[in-house]
Amino acid sequence: MTRIAEIRVDPGRARVYEHGWQSWSPSTDYPVTATSERPRLDPRFQTMCWRPGRPGPASGFQGEGLLAVDPGGGEAVHLFAARDGVTDVPSIRAVLDGDMLTVTADGAAEEIRHAGSVASALADWSDGFATRAGAGPPRPAPTVWCSWYHYFGDVTAADITENLLAIEERGLPVDVVQIDDGWQAEIGDWRYFSGRFAGLPALVDRIRSAGRRAGVWVAPFLVGERSALAREHPDWLVGGADAGRNWDQRLFALDVTHPGARVYLRDVFTWLRTIGFDYFKIDFLYAGALGGRRREDVPATAAYRDGLALIRDAIGPDAYLLGCGAPILPSVGLLDAMRVGPDIGLTVEPPAGDHSRPSQRAATVTTLGRAWQHGRFWVNDPDCLVARPAMEARAAWARTVERHGGLRASSDRILDLDGWGLETTRRLLTDVPPPVPFNRAERSP
Numbered sequence: 001m002t003r004i005a006e007i008r009v010d011p012g013r014a015r016v017y018e019h020g021w022q023s024w025s026p027s028t029d030y031p032v033t034a035t036s037e038r039p040r041l042d043p044r045f046q047t048m049c050w051r052p053g054r055p056g057p058a059s060g061f062q063g064e065g066l067l068a069v070d071p072g073g074g075e076a077v078h079l080f081a082a083r084d085g086v087t088d089v090p091s092i093r094a095v096l097d098g099d100m101l102t103v104t105a106d107g108a109a110e111e112i113r114h115a116g117s118v119a120s121a122l123a124d125w126s127d128g129f130a131t132r133a134g135a136g137p138p139r140p141a142p143t144v145w146c147s148w149y150h151y152f153g154d155v156t157a158a159d160i161t162e163n164l165l166a167i168e169e170r171g172l173p174v175d176v177v178q179i180d181d182g183w184q185a186e187i188g189d190w191r192y193f194s195g196r197f198a199g200l201p202a203l204v205d206r207i208r209s210a211g212r213r214a215g216v217w218v219a220p221f222l223v224g225e226r227s228a229l230a231r232e233h234p235d236w237l238v239g240g241a242d243a244g245r246n247w248d249q250r251l252f253a254l255d256v257t258h259p260g261a262r263v264y265l266r267d268v269f270t271w272l273r274t275i276g277f278d279y280f281k282i283d284f285l286y287a288g289a290l291g292g293r294r295r296e297d298v299p300a301t302a303a304y305r306d307g308l309a310l311i312r313d314a315i316g317p318d319a320y321l322l323g324c325g326a327p328i329l330p331s332v333g334l335l336d337a338m339r340v341g342p343d344i345g346l347t348v349e350p351p352a353g354d355h356s357r358p359s360q361r362a363a364t365v366t367t368l369g370r371a372w373q374h375g376r377f378w379v380n381d382p383d384c385l386v387a388r389p390a391m392e393a394r395a396a397w398a399r400t401v402e403r404h405g406g407l408r409a410s411s412d413r414i415l416d417l418d419g420w421g422l423e424t425t426r427r428l429l430t431d432v433p434p435p436v437p438f439n440r441a442e443r444s445p
Helices: 118-133 148-154 157-169 201-209 228-232 259-274 285-289 300-315 360-369 394-404 419-430
Strands: 002-008 015-018 028-031 061-064 066-070 077-082 091-097 100-105 109-114 144-146 176-179 184-186 189-193 213-218 222-224 249-253 277-282 320-323 337-339 379-381
Touching: 002 077, 002 109, 015 061, 015 118, 028 360, 066 091, 066 100, 066 118, 077 100, 077 118, 109 118, 157 176, 157 201, 176 277, 184 228, 189 228, 189 259, 201 213, 213 259, 222 228, 249 285, 259 277, 259 300, 277 300, 285 300, 300 320, 360 394, 394 419
Parallel strands: 144 176, 176 213, 213 277, 277 320, 320 337, 337 379
Antiparallel strands: 002 100, 015 028, 015 066, 061 066, 061 091, 066 077, 077 109, 091 100, 184 189, 222 249
């Protein structure tokens, strides 16, 4: 780590904003005397929810490509940002000793002084970064019904049909019916179906015949150890890359620099587009940026961006592309919308207090901490509205979605909604604001 600044701060008033690596990594501001969030559960979450191989310091802060300091005495805000940020994203640390905050980085970073708030400093910087990364003004997002937060991986074709009919009967303004995780045979085997789905073309036709658009979930850069792909094409995997563990199996990363893997990935998305999907949620994208041995000797973040560009090209410019579990800065310019916080959960508090894990508090904190990205990088997705009675503090979460939900999606079984849940769902799907950036005068969240 190279020292890049020393800042005298007021320990009682100064604050530090830390930006996390990917969608599920905590991003918020803290008192300068605090230590920012760290994984508190299984160590695998360092890989799956934080920056792989770069744990934060024992005390202090670590922003991934971006960190800001308000010294607390009315002086200018100090913003530290990656000089590149697209393929070279340094970890930037800040550690307090008395009233001196030392800032270091393991790559090229610049210091910018800003006379306004942390929020306005982030907004000003993001405008320039969006231009450099090729992000144009985002187009409005469609409204969505998603199967995940009621059915999870056990969703069936009959469940999709039931909710399609319920949406119609209740007159809900849903543009897209999204089939989430559970339709595929295995993680990585995207041309084969689970036993709960005989296929997708007939179901897509049913969705479209009802006047809705069809959406689908894919984890394009993950490969499960049970998959046929892992058995038959081990040379398509990033050597030495541990992508974590989920779905009761070890996970690997797809090497998108390998010609065979590239052909396969393009074939999958071209096929999905051909059978009628025009809304794609691509998830667990962190896997595409894992370090390891690839066929081509390129930086991991460069390989990741090339993989995203391949998917974008395969589905065409008219399809809508939502990222999740994705490295934030390396994704700018390639996605229409981005999940900007961890998964929502039915409980307010996260498991063991780990703010990368599903909960209302974790999702809210990081969604607020990334509000400045909306309308600049993409449309912000705070995650789905869950409005059924089983949801703790559901009115509070609905307010977060209403205030910060550029992408509005419902993820309840429609027949489980009571009067309040149905009316709230209808209202939030009806009154969707355009993707306009937040006001620079707003204080830091």
